[in-house]
Amino acid sequence: MHATASNAVTTLERPAEAGRTTKDARNDRIFGWVLKACALLVLLSLIGAAGSTLWLGQDAFRTFGWGFLTSAAWDPSNDQYGALVPIMGTVGTAFIALLVAVPISFGIALFLTEIAPQWLRGPVASAIELLAGIPSIIYGMWGLFIFAPFVATHIKPWLMHAFGTDVLEPGQPATGLARFFTSDYAFFGAGVLTAGLVLAVMIIPFISSVMREVFQTVPTRLKESAYALGSSTWEVVWDIVVPYTRTAVIGGVFLGLGRALGETMAVAFVLGNTFKFSLSFLETGSSIASTIANQFGEAEGLQRSSLMAIAFLLFVVTFIVLLIARLMLRRLATKEGN
Incomplete structure (x- = not known):
């Protein structure tokens, strides 16, 4: 009698369990579809933005061909446009920014995680987050x-005297290393160098914050074991912390590079916005983002198409940078045996 009652209860519970299992499976499928839609939305947005800029810039590519990439001309009055100066300005300012920001960010992150006393870590970290905002x-x-006035008064004259030549007469050529440290207007502080240094100040909070977070993920027992074996702080950092977090650190560096490549307003203020091709870091120039911001309001016809074309080139440059980052990370993972 007791066994019969138990079987009856089990028989009643099985349909309820089966219904609940079916409902859970359906909810899981719906949840998976929603997540897939979110991921595809980001991908479609990226493809749509790149495709629209390419479509709207096709007149410029059709008119100038491959010469659009190598021409330094930008003359709206004669409808002559080239992307060389904006591309060089974008790459040059981002290179200077990384050259300055990465060592400083590395030092800040190591100081906050390995050397700074506990009472100092909070205020410094808060200040870095404030700079990022x-x-x-x-x-x-x-x-x-x-x-910019400080650069014109102190940095620019010193660089010209130490590595280049003094102010050149118009048309006087510079050779060798002097090509990178000459300027026709020593009194003018705006230029590629100034824009790169401003960008460095802007991306330091991002890179240092990422580095600090990943440095904190290093297991304490690894560092304590190294110290117990007699390692110095520098040896612990170089042999334990850096190898353990190398992949994430490179990712943080490229995150800062992406910010530097796409920055608009800060660069537009201090770059000079001139379409003069020069290899000198002390000369003025233009970037892709600042060119679009300054000229898109009144652009028409071929000029607008040229602006959309360089916008597409910014997509291409960013994609190449991210591709290089992926290849580097994959190569590091291969060396580590992953």
């Missing part, structure tokens, strides 16, 4: 009114 236009105004 400042709008870019504020950096641009600071660069134009405060930093």
Whole structure:
């Protein structure tokens, strides 16, 4: 009698369990579809943005061909456009920014995780996060009114005297290393170098924050074991911390590079916005983002198409940078045996 009652209860429970299992499976499928739609939406947005800029810039590519990439001309009055100066300005400022920001960010992150006393770590970390939250236009105004005069007074003359030549006469050629450290206007602080240094200040908070977070993931027992074996702080950092977090550190560096490549307002204030091709870091120039911001409002016809074409080229440059980052990370993972 007791066994019969138990079987009856089990028989009643099985349909309920089967229904609940079917409902859970359906909910899991719906949840998976929603997540897939979110991922595809990001991908479609990226493809749509790149495709639209390519479509709207096809007149420029059709008119100038491959010469659009190698021409330094930008003359709206004669409808002559070339992307060389904006591309060089974008790459040059981002290169200077990384050259300055990466060592400083590395030092900040190591100081906060390995050396700084506990009472100092919180205020310094908060200050870094505050710098990351400042709008870019504020950096641009600071660069134009405060930093650019300082560059013109102190940094630019010293670089010209130490590595280049003094102010050149118009048309006088520079050779060798002097080509990178000459300027026709020593009194003018805006230029590629100034824009790169301002960008470095802007991306330091991003790179240092990522480095600090990944440095904190290193197991304490690994560092304590190294110290117990007599290793110095530098040896622990170089032999334990850096190898353990190398992949994430490179990812943080490329995150800062992506910010530097696409920055607009801060660069527009301090770059000079001139379409003059020069290898010198002390000369003025133009970037892709600043060119679009300055000229898109009144652009028409072929000029607007040229602006959309260089916008597509910015997509291409960013994609190449991310591709290089992926290849580097994959190569590091292969060396580590993953």
